[in-house]
Structure formats: C-alpha cells, structure tokens
Amino acid sequence: MASFTVKDFSLSAIAKSGQVFTWHAVQKADATSYLIASGQQRCLAQQTDDTLSLSQPDGGKLSAKELNYWRHYLALDDNYALMQAELIASGLLKQEVLKTQQGIRVLYQNWWDVAVSFVISQNSSITRIQHTMDLLMKQGNPVGCVPTASRLLEILGDETLCSRLKLGYRKPYLQSLATQVVRGWRPLSLTRPYAALSAQMAELQTLQGIGPKVASCICLYGLGYLEAVPRDTWIKKAERDYGFVWHERLGGVQQQFVFAWMRERAKR
DNA sequence: AGGCAGGTCGGTA
DNA sequence: TACCGACCTGCC
Numbered sequence: 001m002a003s004f005t006v007k008d009f010s011l012s013a014i015a016k017s018g019q020v021f022t023w024h025a026v027q028k029a030d031a032t033s034y035l036i037a038s039g040q041q042r043c044l045a046q047q048t049d050d051t052l053s054l055s056q057p058d059g060g061k062l063s064a065k066e067l068n069y070w071r072h073y074l075a076l077d078d079n080y081a082l083m084q085a086e087l088i089a090s091g092l093l094k095q096e097v098l099k100t101q102q103g104i105r106v107l108y109q110n111w112w113d114v115a116v117s118f119v120i121s122q123n124s125s126i127t128r129i130q131h132t133m134d135l136l137m138k139q140g141n142p143v144g145c146v147p148t149a150s151r152l153l154e155i156l157g158d159e160t161l162c163s164r165l166k167l168g169y170r171k172p173y174l175q176s177l178a179t180q181v182v183r184g185w186r187p188l189s190l191t192r193p194y195a196a197l198s199a200q201m202a203e204l205q206t207l208q209g210i211g212p213k214v215a216s217c218i219c220l221y222g223l224g225y226l227e228a229v230p231r232d233t234w235i236k237k238a239e240r241d242y243g244f245v246w247h248e249r250l251g252g253v254q255q256q257f258v259f260a261w262m263r264e265r266a267k268r
Numbered sequence: 269a270g271g272c273a274g275g276t277c278g279g280t281a
Numbered sequence: 282t283a284c285c286g287a288c289c290t291g292c293c
Contacts, residue, residue: 124275280285
C-alpha cells in the first residue's frame with residue numbers, strides 16, 4: 001500500500017463536492033475508504049489525518065504507473081495553497097468561503113465518465129444521480145467502472161437492464177452520445193492539446209443532451225480546463241445573491257469552493 | 269400528496 | 282437573442 005503525505009486535502013470533502021459520481025464509500029471499523037473508478041481502472045483510497053493511502057481494490061499494491069495515474073487524478077500534483085492564494089489576492093474569493101471548505105480538490109477525471117455522469121445529472125437530484133450511477137457501474141466492464149460507449153449501447157438496448165436505470169428522457173441523449181463515441185468522436189482537446197475552452201465548449205454542445213452546463217462540467221472535471229465554470233442553480237444563485245465573478249484562469253476551482261459553501265449554508 | 273431536482277430542447281417574440 | 286413550457290422519475 002502506497003502512502004502520501006497530504007496537506008489540506010480531504011477525501012470526504014471531495015466525495016461530497018458534487019463533481020464525481022464514480023466513488024463508492026466503504027465503511028470500515030476505523031475509517032471511511034473510497035472505491036474509486038476512472039475509465040477502466042479502479043483503486044481504493046483511505047485517509048487518516050495527513051496520510052493518504054492508495055491500493056488496488058483488493059488491498060494489493062499498485063504499480064508505479066498506476067500510482068502516477070491516481071496521483072494526477074487526485075490533483076496531488078497541483079499547488080492548492082498557491083491557487084487559493086491567487087484567488088484571495090484577486091479579490092474574487094473571500095477567506096471565509098475557503099476556510100469552511102478546506103480539503104476540496106478539482107479532480108482530473110476520465111472525460112467519458114464525466115460526460116455520462118452529467119448527462120444523467122440533468123434536472124435530477126444528487127442522491128438520484130448517485131443511485132443511477134451505482135446501478136450503471138454494476139453493468140460496466142470491468143464491473144464497478146462506467147460502461148464504455150459500446151457497452152453502454154448494449155445496456156441501453158437491453159430493455160430489462162435499461163428499465164432498471166430509470167433514465168427517463170435522458171436515455172436517447174446517452175444513446176446518441178455513445179453512438180458518436182463508438183464512431184470515433186472525441187473531444188477536440190484530446191487531439192488538439194491546447195484547444196481554447198470556447199472551441200471545446202462549442203464542439204461539445206453539438207451533441208444531443210449536452211448544453212452549456214454539462215459541457216462546462218466535461219471541460220472542468222474531465223478535460224482539465226480549470227477556467228471552466230459550470231453554472232448550475234447553486235452557482236447562479238451565488239452570482240445573483242452575492243455577486244460572484246469568476247477568475248479567468250481558476251474560475252472552475254473557485255466555483256468548486258463556492259458551490260460547497262452555498263450548499264452548506266443552505267442547510268442552516 | 270405534490271412539488272422539486274446540479275438542464276436541455278424546441279418553439280415563440 | 283432571450284424567454285418559456287415540457288420532460289422521466291425518485292425523493293423529500
């Protein structure tokens with residue numbers, strides 16, 4: 001089992017931050033672990049204070065290559081102290097917001113996982129999204145991962161399997177998306193590394209069921225555009241009620257803290 | 269019980 | 282370009 005020393009990092013805060021639906025919490029005697037899926041890979045992550053431990057789902061050792069993959073996925077290479085300092089210095093984020101939301105990171109997820117998750121997320125609730133994703137991932141190959149595009153088409157075509165998912169009007173969207181990907185469609189930035197956000201956004205929105213919100217999610221969570229700001233109901237409320245404006249380079253990171261802050265204060 | 273939920277689409281002004 | 286209702290269905 002590999003261990004990292006982390007600072008101001010929190011698996012549970014990330015799990016609750018609404019950016020990822022491919023984690024599965026596993027309650028153990030002493031702590032909470034998370035089974036994490038990304039693409040065709042899975043790992044087990046556990047945190048005790050400043051120690052983060054990563055292993056294979058069965059507890060086995062991860063290879064060096066796999067460790068690199070998960071280290072990047074979990075944004076362990078990003079300098080959040082610096083990014084937070086920049087956001088504060090810009091005047092666009094108050095210390096008060098950061099203070100109550102320590103430990104959040106914007107993950108570097110697999111873009112397909114994000115696309116599927118957030119097409120499903122539209123006009124739905126977080127608990128329902130999580131439930132649907134859990135069911136869907138049981139049908140993945142390997143089991144526990146988001147189904148590949150071709151596997152997804154099989155599932156959607158199987159009345160028995162599909163009816164359990166209760167996708168509603170999102171089903172044709174997923175069908176169309178998966179069909180495009182099977183035909184070889186890929187996000188622009190994967191073939192042209194420095195594609196501008198606006199170009200990538202426009203291209204994503206040509207797909208059925210992907211509007212500005214979902215496209216932003218794919219850009220931020222799945223393609224590494226830290227400037228992309230998904231404007232959902234919470235963020236629109238933050239703009240309206242508190243006048244938030246987004247940092248031109250780190251708007252997506254800023255948005256993630258604001259989102260958590262808004263949801264937390266709504267509980268009171 | 270009935271409205272709402274991390275939106276998108278197609279139609280209208 | 283901007284706004285509006287419809288939309289599957291589970292959950293509170």
